[in-house]
Amino acid sequence: MRLRHLIVSVLLPLAAGGCAGSQSALDPQGPNAASLAWLIGAFTIVCGIVWLLVMIVVGVALLRRRGAAEPADTPLAEDPGRERRKGAVVLAAVLATVVIVTGLTVISYLATHSLTAASGEPLVVRLRGYQWWWEVTYTSPSPDRFVTSANEIRVPVGRPVRLELSAADVIHSFWVPSLAGKQDLIPGRDNQLTFTAERPGIYRAQCAEFCGVQHARMALVVVALPPDEFAAWLDGQLRDAATPANEEEAAGREVASGKACAACHTIRGTPAAGTLGPDLTHVASRQTIAAGTLPTTRGSLAAWIADPQGVKPGNKMPMVPLSADELRAVSAYMASLK
């Protein structure tokens, strides 16, 4: 596919990646996104040529009779023979349109087919959209190996991943442009999306359907890992939360399970077992917090806990009054939950 490479190399400069991971349809990192990028390129070239041709003809039409015409000039008489010949040209142009449009329909149909055909036993991951975060559940043949996480999907490289999409409240849309096209998460309906990551890397994804006041801050990252690394990581996720390594972290655990935090969040291995917000058992192992809003550092964790409504106004996490010591302790504890 020489043409494919050509198109991709033309489009690539437009797709600069950010440090949060690439989020661009023009920077494909998996077969789905690659064939979509190819399709975008093909359509762009065909449509571009057609547009250029039309513009050239308009330009020529204007230039060939350029003169100092005035509104008052007598209307031109039509020459029937000439009009007939022009009719034939117009008809030819219409036929050409039909041919082009049919051709584009066919390649689009073929692309649809290639997208739905996936090979290999997929990893099934349940993705549930909430206002304004994502719940990620890794399924397994044995129910005790289900792992719940949030705002980050880790996938093994080379293996197809089937996302089972559902929504808890309003419509959301999952879109990771570097790997696949988007698919909506709709209350009362179940959707699926299958994709494969070809290279290890971090790919940013974002909610693409307007879902309320914090639609803009509903992102997540897809992290593609080599299969063995993925398996090791998944085993790690099955474990309970890390035990505090020092006094400060232990104090933080007390705050997290005694204050309002525990009402909404689960930290496995502690009394905190709320199910309204993201699971925090391994929160520090994730790239971002608050659905892609801040990078996971102790400082940003503290900032987020101290003033969630200042960082992401309107989100469902309340501002829980904490003393400075409590805040320091709880953020230290959170940062330790690798």
Place this chain on the structure above:
Amino acid sequence: MRERVCADLSGLPLHGKGTASPTFWGTLVFMLLEGSGFALMIAVYLYLRSLAPAWPFGAPPPDLWPGILVTVLLLASLVPNYCVKRWAGHEDLRKVRIGLVIMSVLGIAPLIVRGFEFAALNVSWDSNAYGSVIWMLLALHTTHLITDVGDTLVLCALMFTRHGPNRRRFGDVEDNAMYWVFVVLTWLPIYVCLYGPSWL
């Protein structure tokens, strides 16, 4: 710009009848757009029905008698309605007056039964989507029923005033009769939706 008179229209009537009347076309066009409203509402009904595991769901099927009575009354009203239309075409004031009185009664009667029909649906609009959509269908048709009965009543009153004997009024009566046919005909598919057999 200079003008050259090339036609004299003074011989034309002051008011066109039938297809020469803009009101006729206006009524027709209103029927088209309201018809598309009915069609869409029925499409909503069929759509929700196609998604439901059973139909009617969450409620017993509606009682049939009020619906049948309304249908019979509406269909029966088509006969005097046709007569009124003809008499109006002949500009027979006395007969049109009688006909409009009959039509007023035949318009109000199904409206009264319609009140019982809502009760006979055996489901509330806020019970579930089935209840919502059949209430909406019935309410949509009832709105049309009310407006046309209102129109008939006003026309009836008008025919007994000094404005009655006027070709324009007879045209209005004809258009009103045409609209009544529309109201009756749109009822039939809705009736089938509400009370039709379950295999439908």
Place this chain on the structure above:
Amino acid sequence: MTGIPHDLRDTEVDRDTVERRLAETWRTRRGFWGAIATVDHKIIGRRYIVTAFVFLLLGGVLGLLMRWQLATPEGRALGPDLYNQVFTMHGANMMFLFAVPVMEAMAVYLVPLMVGTRNIAFPRLNAFSYWIYLAGGLLLWVAFALDMGPDIGWFGYVPLSGPQYAPGKRADIWAQMITFTEIAALAVAVEIVVTVFKQRAPGMTLDRIPLFVWAMLVTSFIVMLAMPAIMVGSTSLILDRLVGTHFFNPAEGGDVLLWQHLFWFFGHPEVYIIFLPATGMISSMLPAFVRRPVFGYLALVLSMVTIGILSFGLWVHHMFTTGLPRLGESFFTASSMAIAVPAGVQIFCWIATLWDGRPVFRTPFLFILAFFFTFVLGGMTGVMVASVPLDTQVHDTYFVVAHFHYVLIGGAVFPLLGAVYYWYPKIVGRMMSERLGRWVAGLIFVGFNLAFFPMHILGLQGMPRRVYTYQADLPWGPLNMFVSLSSLMLAAGFLLFFIDAVRSARSGPPAGDNPWDSPSLEWATTSPPPPYNFARIPVVTGPSPLWENRDELPVASGLRLDRREIVITSVADAVPEARESSPRDSLWPFWAALTTSVLLIGSIFSPWAVVWGSIPVAIALIGWFWPKGTPEDEA
């Protein structure tokens, strides 16, 4: 009543007397109540146009606010709540209060003149339509001023707009504003259809109807078949929110996607409701600026009708990411692509018109050229989003924002601005400035393309729509800043346009009857036209009446002067059938609109408003239709 002898004919007196008597019969009374009561399609059309442009101005300000917020990452100009209101207001305002109404407004003014009649059909309905439209617009904007502006997007997807996730009355205001504008649009559609069917000048057979009128006819039919869908939708939504029905509640047998089907069954034809009138404007303006009739009249008419029919078969292409069955989606890809064919026919016919023409580079023509450049590009991206797999990448991104602004601004607003420059002299009697006009066309064209073309790239780079901000580490910052700066240029162009339009009304050079030497009937009367439009009704002998009769216009006589009389002709051949009357001015449409508005606004708060509110509405309607014994009532 007016002192005119009964049954006076225009054949019995001289031309001056005819004009004086007609002016007496058709005039609008002076003063406040006279202005409220008028049913003159020109006065109402003018109001409609001005109001729509005011909404354009307001909507443009909202657009600039959004660009201000998005110019830099993590912008702090507007908060998320206000931003969501602003983008919803921008979309709803532009679609429902500007784009559709302005096209209908142009038709209200122009169609009766172009078909050679004295007033639109059902002029009182026309007055009612304007008041309802105004009330709907005020409802939306007053609510916005009260921090009650809708924040659910112009498409109002449930469940976000439903009872659980949209507290308060914001969503209801949006839904009820739609009811207002749809009533107004449906009323105008009815008037246009009957005007075109029954009030064409004698001799204006189907193949002699001006193309703008054809476009409005097709548009009116689309309005009548598509708008009930949104009425059904918005009514269901209000019922869900107000009385707890379950149309959109999946837990009780409703369905979330039902809303999207209903919305787009209206929403896609809506695009053609905006676009077809614009193509009609192009076809009607083009002859004057290439000095020859438009090429392929029949092909143009047929392609408009085809677009009208096909427009109902593509709504699903707005729902390609909702997980509908693949086969169905492929069908909708094909139908969405197919509409490129009739659109192409129109483009090719216009180019064929240009080919042998002698171009006159005046401002309206510049806008037509800007239209070619931008609309064809927008059409190309339209072909791209029609493809299911491709759409999964660009749907709900800035690519789509770019696409539909290319189609709507390039495809509809450019022709509209051209049309304003073109028909302004007819409406106002004075020319707009040619010098400023060139600046306007240049600034808007360049500003538009600079502002919107980069959005294609932003979309492909992954920027979703409807986000109030984006993070600094995403690569979208520089382009967004560029877009925001370019939007200032676009805004400058519009500002200059408004300045020109206001200034020329007072100080523009007088236009004369036919400044562009155009071929259609509206140019046969004075500028601005008298209240009765034509002293004698023209008789049409060909598709370009004023070019075929360059010295003398054939007219018909025999109409009465003491009552508002128009000529009714047959649908196909325009053979005169009757001298029908056209209603006098009346306050009742205003009262009917006022009571209807009270009912509709009240029903946001309580279902009982429908019951009690319908009583004054009924009284107003009876007052409206009760005969008053005027000469117009004679038959």
Place this chain on the structure above:
Amino acid sequence: MKRRAALVMAVAMLVGCQREQRDLRLDPPVAAALDQVAPTANGIGGAPPDVYVALGGPYESNAYNLGEGKRLYTWFNCKGCHADGGGASGPALMDGWWRYGADPVSLFVSLRDGRPNGMPAYRDKLTTEQIWQLVGYVQTIGMASATTAAPSRNDEMQSRPAENRAPAAADLPTPPSR
């Protein structure tokens, strides 16, 4: 005339803003002040904090706060004991006939500190603002007539008439039709 119109407009603005505005972030000092209720000795009724009055009682008439209150009612499983207001192991709320009265301060104290016979204290589970939001919502459950700011039905299986059908108590055993 003009002045009167301006006055009407100003009043409308105030009403509209209060009913619909969304204060997404409550200042911590205000939140702390909102906690300073002065209940009477028997724990029934009392004086709301000064700041509550100064804000104009935003938790009883503001649509957003009422909607949030309804969300919290579900999230914190008030249903578990009170059902959808119909009452189960906890007392019914829909009848508006409450043991400790319908006074907001009394409700606030009930929620914050708990009550004997099983009502737990939510002091450590909810913030002050959230408790006030719940107070506002719970009041609408027991109302004799729905306020226009009240939330409507939820997108879920219906086990009670919607809030905007108040007085809901009368309609509790949903009749098959009107």
